[in-house]
Amino acid sequence: MSPRREGGVGVAVLLALPLLLLLLLLPIARGAGIQCYRCTYKSISARRNRTDPIFPCASFDGHSKYVVTCPKSTMCEMKTFILDLPNGEIITTTTRDCAHQSVTYRRFTPSKGWHEVTDIFEDAHAEGCQLVEHTDGIKVTRTEHCFCSDDRCNGRLRYELTGGADAVRWSAAAAAVSALLLLAAR
Structure with a gap:
């Protein structure tokens, strides 16, 4: 019927x-946190890092070896450092990682005594990019800080809000x- x-x-x-x-x-x-790409300006071995190796962003290709889960973050970050040399040459390097949004500290309570507490500040960063420029009279450096809140969103060559x-x-x-x-x- x-x-x-x-x-x-x-x-x-x-x-x-x-x-x-x-x-x-x-x-x-x-659940476990957002997934972000992690890479830095040079390789860091697993032995030195005490976890997984961190690969260089210069060879970043979006492969799963760059993916990490960020349990203490709700955003991914991509930083691009731009250095203008006096001879006109421009040097650019990029890092990708989980956005820093947590603070860990020790708290005393009568029931637990001293114990570690981690607070995650979800509104620590605004989604989007901000360019910060520094000048010391001789050279100009710029840093573009980009934050996004989707899994693996910091993998693009140029950040775009989706x-x-x-x-x-x-x-x-x-x-x-x-x-x-x-x-x-x-």
């Missing part, structure tokens, strides 16, 4: 629509509503 229809739209569709929208619009839980997870959720919600209305109109 098919659902009763009111005004051409099935009752089941009308009941399912608010639930679907709610699920699509809820923030997506990251709209983030919210834009993806809104697009998915609009597509789901359109599909449901088309099905109900049949």
Whole structure:
């Protein structure tokens, strides 16, 4: 037996629509943290770093060996350092990593005594890029700090905002509503 229809739209569709929208619009839980690319201006061995090796950004190709999970961050960072030499030469280097958003400190409570606490400040950085320029009279250095909040978003050669997870959720919600209305109109 098919659902009763009111005004051409099935009752089941009308009941399912608010639930679907709610699920699509809820923030997506990251669990272990955001995934970012990590590389620096030169290689750092696993032995010296005491974890995984860190590869140089000069050979960055987006390979999975550059991917790290950032449990203490909700954003990725890409820094580009630009040095203008007096002879007109420009030297550029880039680093990629998890954005620094946490502070760890010791706290005393009567029940636990002294223990470490880590606070993560989700609003520590604004999404986007900011160029900072320094001059010492002889040379000019510029640093472009870029922050983004999607997995592996710091892998682009040039940072561009993609709209983030919210834009993806809104697009998915609009597509789901359109599909449901088309099905109900049949």
